[in-house]
Structures are given as C-alpha cells and as structure tokens.
Amino acid sequence: MTIDETAQRVIPLPPEQVAAYAMDWRHDHEWTQGIRTAELTREADGGGFGVGAEVTRTAYFLGKRIDYVLRVARHDPPGLLDMVSVAGPMPMHVTYSFTPDAGGTLARIRVRGDAGGYYRLAAPLMARKVRSSLGKDLRDLEHRLTPAP
Template identity: 80%
Template sequence: MTIDVSAERVIPLPPERVAEYAMDWRHDAEWNQGIRVAELTREADAGGFGVGAEVTRTAYFLGRRIDYVMRVAAYEPPRLLDMISVAGPMPMHVTYAFERDPRGTLARIRVRGGEGGFYRLAAPLLARQVRSSLGKDLRDLEHRLSRQ
C-alpha cells in the first residue's frame, strides 16, 4: 500500500458517545467529507452492523464520483471500527479508533490504500487531499456532537 494518512483530534466528550455516532454508517454523510450516500448493503452474519457487514458509499473526490463498498473487518465499540474495501476504484483500508483521554476522547482516523488507475497519477495530491479531509472530518464530528 502506498498511501498511509492519519489524523487525530481530542473531542471533549466521552468515547462511548463519540464512537456510537461515528461508527454508525447512517451518519457517514453527515460528518465525512465527500460522502453523499451510505447504505448498509449486507448485514453482519449475526445480523445488523458488525464484522462482515458491508456499507456501500457514494463519494466525490477530485470532481469524480466514486462508488465503493467497505466490509467491516473489526468492530469493537466504543474502541475500534476497521473496514476494508471489497469493491471500488482502489484498495482501501479505513480505521476509526477512539480512546479515553483526560480531555474526553482521542479520536483517530487512518486511511491506507494503493492508487489505481487515475489515482496513481494523482498520488501526491491524493495523499494531501485525504489528510485535509480527515482533519475536516474530525472537526465536523466534534461540531456535530457538540450541538446535540
């Protein structure tokens, strides 16, 4: 994998509250940059959302529409949500991690992936854009939760 970008932010709320919202695919389009639609397209083997579940997302990046499917590889609320792409324009691995911090919750997002096709040509821009988007995602997550 050639792209490995992460961002973190302390959110002044308990990890359970932050993770409950951030790990719920129904909120993806509310706080994730570029995601316009997220839909649970395969339930976990035990039903609902969990390991094995798949979420199909529609996003826009660099002016292009991207449709991709993320499969849940690890789900340990309120600590960890780890997903890998099983369909889309490039391989991708996304990890959300939440841990208790004296000031609330240390929230981290990490995106790893390889550039396929068009994205291989735009690798430096891609990494910069993803880093910027992750920072905005965490800021938007904090603002949304603070208003609830």
C-alpha cells in the same frame, strides 16, 4: 503509490458517545467529507452492523464520483472500527479508533490505500487531499456532537 494518512483530534465527550455516532453508517454523510450516501448493503452474519457487514458509499473526490464498498473487518465499540474495501476504484483500509483522553476522547482516523490506474498520477495530490479531509472529518464530527457555545 501507497497512501497512509492519519488524523486525530480530542473531542470533549466520552468515547461511548463519540463512537456511537461515528460508527453508525447512517451518519457517514453528515460528517465525512465527500460522502453523499451510505447504505448498509450486507448485514453482519448475526444481523445488523458488525463484522462482515458491508456499507456502500457514494462519494465525490477530485470532482469524480466514486462508489465503493467497505466490509467491516473488526468492530469493537467503543474503541475500534476497522473496514476494508471489497469494491471500488482502489484497495483501501479505513480505521476509526476512540480512546479515553483527559480531555474526553482521542478520535483517530487512518486511511491506507494503493493508488493505481487513474489515481496513480494524482497520488501526491490524493495524499494531501485525504490528509486535509480527515482533519475536516474530525472537526465536523466534534461540531456535530458538541453544542455551540
């Protein structure tokens, strides 16, 4: 079963500020549901983080530990970060986009994947959980970046 879920939220800050934080893998565990650790395990061809870089994440989903590696396919800050899984329990494609909006930045996360094996049975539950998690991710991103009133 294919999963294709998207969430979006307007964050009252400029895209450059939102993207700088959200595209930095060192912050993944601070605002992304379930991620416990993230590590840059391969640098981009030119060094650092960019196209070709790989980030290894450890997450917990439906009570199960999941280790997966995302490779940066496209890195165009502050507008787009596109990553594909190269190791993990299922093929996955994660896209972050940040576009100017009258209220600040329209932040959008899209996750596509193919739930096979163990996850095939849980695919309908996974789709709902992914949708819910993405919404929480964007809420947490906003809370991290904006001061409390």
